[in-house]
Amino acid sequence: MMLFSTITITIGAILSAGQYEGTSIVRAHIENQKQLNTLRELGARSLDCFDHKGSTPMLFDDSHIEFAEKMKIDFEVLETNIDSYILKYEQSREEARMRGLGGWYSDFKTWNEVNTRLNQVEQAYPNIASVFTVGVTHEGRNINGIRITAPGDSVGRKQVLWNGCQHAREWVAVMVPMYIIDALVEGWNVDSEITTILETTEIIIVPIVNPDGYEFTYAPNGDRFWRKNRRNNSGSCEGVDLNRNWGFAWNGGDSTSTNTCSDVYVGPSAFSEPEAQAMRDLVVSLPNLVAHIDFHSYSQLVLEPWASSNNTPPRVDIVKALSNDISDAILSVHGETYAAGTGGDLLYLADGVFPDWVTDRGALSYTIELRPTGSPGFDLPPNEILPTCEENLAGAMAMLRFIQNSVSFSFPNGVPGFGLAGEMQTLPINIEPVFEEVLLENTATLHVRYGSNGPFATRSIQHDSGTQYTAQIPISTCGVNSEYWISIESTDGETHRYPLGEEVLQVGVATEIQNWNMDTNPNWQTSGLWSWGTPTGGGGQYGNPDPTTGATGQYVFGYNLQGDYENNLAEKHLVTPTINVSNQQNIQLQFDRYLNVEQPSYDHASISVRGDGGAWSTLWTNTSVIEDSQWVSVSYDLSQTIGTANTVEIRWTMGTTDSAWRYSGWNIDDVQLLALSNTAIQGDVNCDGVVDVSDLLNIISNWGFCEGICGADTVPDGSINVSDLLQVIGNW
Numbered sequence: 001m002m003l004f005s006t007i008t009i010t011i012g013a014i015l016s017a018g019q020y021e022g023t024s025i026v027r028a029h030i031e032n033q034k035q036l037n038t039l040r041e042l043g044a045r046s047l048d049c050f051d052h053k054g055s056t057p058m059l060f061d062d063s064h065i066e067f068a069e070k071m072k073i074d075f076e077v078l079e080t081n082i083d084s085y086i087l088k089y090e091q092s093r094e095e096a097r098m099r100g101l102g103g104w105y106s107d108f109k110t111w112n113e114v115n116t117r118l119n120q121v122e123q124a125y126p127n128i129a130s131v132f133t134v135g136v137t138h139e140g141r142n143i144n145g146i147r148i149t150a151p152g153d154s155v156g157r158k159q160v161l162w163n164g165c166q167h168a169r170e171w172v173a174v175m176v177p178m179y180i181i182d183a184l185v186e187g188w189n190v191d192s193e194i195t196t197i198l199e200t201t202e203i204i205i206v207p208i209v210n211p212d213g214y215e216f217t218y219a220p221n222g223d224r225f226w227r228k229n230r231r232n233n234s235g236s237c238e239g240v241d242l243n244r245n246w247g248f249a250w251n252g253g254d255s256t257s258t259n260t261c262s263d264v265y266v267g268p269s270a271f272s273e274p275e276a277q278a279m280r281d282l283v284v285s286l287p288n289l290v291a292h293i294d295f296h297s298y299s300q301l302v303l304e305p306w307a308s309s310n311n312t313p314p315r316v317d318i319v320k321a322l323s324n325d326i327s328d329a330i331l332s333v334h335g336e337t338y339a340a341g342t343g344g345d346l347l348y349l350a351d352g353v354f355p356d357w358v359t360d361r362g363a364l365s366y367t368i369e370l371r372p373t374g375s376p377g378f379d380l381p382p383n384e385i386l387p388t389c390e391e392n393l394a395g396a397m398a399m400l401r402f403i404q405n406s407v408s409f410s411f412p413n414g415v416p417g418f419g420l421a422g423e424m425q426t427l428p429i430n431i432e433p434v435f436e437e438v439l440l441e442n443t444a445t446l447h448v449r450y451g452s453n454g455p456f457a458t459r460s461i462q463h464d465s466g467t468q469y470t471a472q473i474p475i476s477t478c479g480v481n482s483e484y485w486i487s488i489e490s491t492d493g494e495t496h497r498y499p500l501g502e503e504v505l506q507v508g509v510a511t512e513i514q515n516w517n518m519d520t521n522p523n524w525q526t527s528g529l530w531s532w533g534t535p536t537g538g539g540g541q542y543g544n545p546d547p548t549t550g551a552t553g554q555y556v557f558g559y560n561l562q563g564d565y566e567n568n569l570a571e572k573h574l575v576t577p578t579i580n581v582s583n584q585q586n587i588q589l590q591f592d593r594y595l596n597v598e599q600p601s602y603d604h605a606s607i608s609v610r611g612d613g614g615a616w617s618t619l620w621t622n623t624s625v626i627e628d629s630q631w632v633s634v635s636y637d638l639s640q641t642i643g644t645a646n647t648v649e650i651r652w653t654m655g656t657t658d659s660a661w662r663y664s665g666w667n668i669d670d671v672q673l674l675a676l677s678n679t680a681i682q683g684d685v686n687c688d689g690v691v692d693v694s695d696l697l698n699i700i701s702n703w704g705f706c707e708g709i710c711g712a713d714t715v716p717d718g719s720i721n722v723s724d725l726l727q728v729i730g731n732w
């Protein structure tokens with residue numbers, strides 16, 4: 001249920017006509033730092049999240065156009081009538097507000113509307129939410145925050161800070177923190193996870209750090225594209241970039257300027273601005289601050305520290321484990337990609353930013369750039385507000401979940417969906433303390449059972465070195481899924497568990513239908529330059545060259561083992577023989593891939609499948625450029641595509657390709673066709689489909705130690721004993 005379901009209909013402020021007269025939106029092609037600096041000094045503003053070299057949308061007035069022409073900076077004019085562009089956007093907002101889909105989140109909200117809602121939340125949930133003033137701006141507005149935590153003594157609880165809108169025009173960065181507030185208060189005593197989290201954690205949210213600037217972007221005589229605060233610089237230009245005013249690497253020269261007209265003006269000194277001071281003092285007042293997110297828009301990124309350099313941040317593995325968790329959680333909601341990485345890798349370096357200052361104080365701190373990825377930039381269509389909020393709530397929850405456990409568990413190769421019946425599935429794990437715990441490395445334990453009831457057997461997890469461990473998950477012989485969780489103890493006597501609470505991970509059971517390890521030539525049908533042999537490390541005009549061996553052994557099937565695929569290529573296929581799959585269910589294709597291919601506007605790589613000799617259907621095709629630099633294991637579910645067919649053929653395709661840019665193309669190895677079992681019965685030791693006396697007898701006749709995986713070891717603890725008998729009886 002949504003809070004406050006009444007929809008307020010307010011007509012959005014419509015900018016007075018003529019405000020942007022003499023200004024155009026252009027696409028500038030900036031060749032070097034000098035051109036960029038000069039444009040910046042002249043106050044030409046970028047409509048990317050930030051100005052940069054290369055091709056970028058910018059606001060140019062006549063003086064910028066004159067300068068660009070003189071400096072021979074290439075540009076195209078995209079829009080001369082900015083006022084009508086803004087008017088159109090205002091109309092789309094007004095319509096969205098009238099339609100009211102998404103309730104409060106149907107349209108962006110002004111500073112006043114945000115304050116009203118904060119106060120409503122406090123009134124509706126006085127036990128767990130309290131509004132407070134973080135500080136006061138140049139123009140005398142309050143910067144408001146809200147604290148959310150379970151009733152009772154909150155001293156010693158972990159603290160988390162989320163803020164939005166250091167940058168005025170990044171409107172969706174206000175809506176996301178508001179939505180998270182709603183979800184937390186509404187989840188209290190309703191959602192068990194949120195309730196538990198609020199008992200151990202105090203969450204502080206400041207939706208609008210820069211209310212003066214924010215109001216200016218709505219004001220009739222304001223400026224929709226305003227970024228900075230509203231300091232009066234006593235000259236022709238106002239404002240300081242709050243996200244350049246922080247006292248870590250302040251005015252360091254990476255995307256900073258001392259020109260008051262610049263959008264990245266650093267201010268007269270570090271922390272010169274009341275907004276930055278207020279947020280700084282808030283952070284200083286949080287003794288247990290463990291994690292922070294500074295929300296911005298746009299580009300869809302989860303940015304790790306440092307912003308100011310390419311140095312490695314403290315606790316880098318943990319920093320990355322959490323940013324990957326956040327990015328994965330976001331992706332899982334609406335399929336939107338928010339790449340995780342550093343500013344240096346994904347965006348640009350920036351000095352004097354909020355998260356660097358927080359990182360330096362020892363907390364985990366990130367910048368999240370919200371939707372969209374590019375155009376239309378800050379003017380996110382109103383119907384994308386709610387989905388953006390939903391996916392970032394998932395990201396915020398991932399952060400809360402992560403810090404609940406003071407130990408981080410991560411899986412460098414991911415967690416397996418299935419393993420082979422009767423074999424051990426190897427699972428590499430990284431285990432590392434997030435806070436100050438010291439781990440007892442030899443206490444790492446796998447808790448595993450077949451099926452979803454009965455006791456868990458314990459097996460020790462091997463400690464390899466440093467933070468690296470390897471677990472071996474037993475996969476049952478009769479097709480019952482394995483459920484497992486992992487634990488480790490620390491010197492303070494605590495046990496840390498993954499996943500949290502009572503959750504478990506599951507791995508399915510697969511049996512092999514066919515397996516081609518490619519060590520001998522399977523003589524599949526080929527066309528073009530497809531062939532079996534040893535790859536030679538050739539090619540790589542773009543992307544990476546071919547490998548020099550298989551994933552295992554020396555041989556592979558590849559497209560041009562000598563080098564790159566050709567330009568202007570028609571589709572060239574590699575086709576397996578017809579494989580009998582009658583009576584098999586849930587068929588999976590798994591193989592090792594080493595693929596380099598240009599993005600699909602130009603070149604294509606794909607996999608198709610057909611059942612019973614019918615029409616080919618595409619199982620997978622590249623949706624972006626692919627540049628493998630190592631073998632990757634991939635798997636695909638065939639069951640939807642082939643239904644109940646009795647035979648199947650699989651086909652890999654290289655092409656079509658366009659007339660330029662060659663890549664090294666497909667290499668494939670260790671191709672397996674597997675069937676996933678879903679009919680198995682727990683306790684059925686001999687796999688005959690019933691749990692009966694024959695299973696008891698089987699256990700008794702195998703009584704004792706079990707080497708590897710044994711059918712009779714139904715509680716997979718490596719010994720066949722009374723617990724196995726009880727398991728069979730329990731499932732009779």
Ligand code: 0X9
Nearest residue numbers: 049243296303307343348350367
């Ligand atoms: O430049 C900024 O302040 C942020 N981007 S925005 O487009 N919203 O202005 C990015 C700050 C963090 N930057 C890096 N980690 N490089």
Ligand code: ZN
Nearest residue numbers: 167170296297
């Ligand atoms: Zn920003």
